[in-house]
Amino acid sequence: MDIGIGLPGHAPWTDGRQLVEWARRAEARGFSSVAVSDRLCWSTPEPLVTLAAAAGATRRIRLLTSVLLAPLHTNHLLFAKAVATLDHLAGPGRLQLGLAAGFRADDFTASGVDYAGRGQAFTALLERLRDTGAPGLRPATPGGTALLFGGTSRAALRRIASRGTGWLAGTATVEDLDDFLPQLHAAWAAAGRDGAPRVVVSAMYALGPHAAASVASAIGPYYAFAGEEWARAGIAAACTSAEQITELVEAFERAGCDELILTGNDPDPAQVDLLAEALGR
Structure with a gap:
């Protein structure tokens, strides 16, 4: 199972150059991917811009949006051009485009995009990408950028x-995988697809003497929209020790996960090195 790093974009970061340093260190320490999440009405950095900066600072590591809120991109051709440009800047095969419909209504209200119609808007975007692509710019990756869906x-x-x-799968549990993977494999087979779908899961972490405080200050406010119970559950599920990380990695590998993205909650780039050490790298 591959292990990737999620940038702490939801955490209280103040210097974007630190996020670029996260990407540099993640590649140097042998992580498989660097991932960035998407939230409009929050301090989360814009995913494609952030990955463009990461692409320029690295050479090999995969670049993943996990996930990008697809229906907010109402200018389909402009979005296709941005994705194709990033594919060229990164080099063939590095960009992995994770897309989802989104479920936080305030992002849509602020954008003037119909929340109830986000599924139809998502489908329209995908059809335009398939039928038209980026005007005047062929993809660098043969067959186009890989698409994963949340x-x-x-x-x-x-x-x-x-x-x-x-x-x-987002911040799923092993039980979530046990419930959903049989449906996923059945749908994949029914569609006549060869091989198997790639399964990517995210989990939150922070390490070091301030780990618990970092998790609470990042996850608590970020999940507050869903209520105190959800926020407490998110904080409790985060890994704050090497032992917890080892157990999590082993559990998801047994469950059939292909890549685990461990997302930071402390903006300090030293967190990348602490995670690598916890994993024995």
Whole structure:
């Protein structure tokens, strides 16, 4: 199972150059991917811009949006051009585009995009990408950028089986994988796809003497929109020790995960080195 790093974009970062340093260190320490999340009405950095900076600072590590809120990109051709440009800047095969419909209504309200119609908007974007691509710019990656999709709805299953290379499970549990993977593999087979869908899961972490405080200050406010219970659960699920990380890695590998993205909650780039050491790298 591959192990990637998630940038602490949801945490209280103040210097974007630190995020670029995270990418540099992640590549140097042998992590498989550097991932960035998406949230409009938050301090989370814009994913494509952030990965463009990471692409310029690295050479080999994969670049993943986990996940990008696809329906907010209402100018489909402009979005296709941005993705194709990033594919060229990164080099063939590095960009992995994780997409989802989104579920936080305030991002849509602020954008003037219909929240109730986000599924239809998502489908329209995918169809335009398939039929037209980026005007005047062929993809650097043969066959185009790899697409992974988030969500567990029937629509998400259809997207993965018909257009995707895999599933982005988000901050799922092993039990979530046990519930969803049989459905995913059945849909994949029914669509006549060869091989198996790639399964990518995320988990939160912080290490060092201030780990618990970092987790609480990052996850608590970020999940507050969903209520105190959800925020407490998110804080409790985060790994704050090498032992917890080892147990998590072993559990997800047994569950059939192909890549685990460990997302930081402390903006200090030294967290990359602490994670590598916890993993014995």
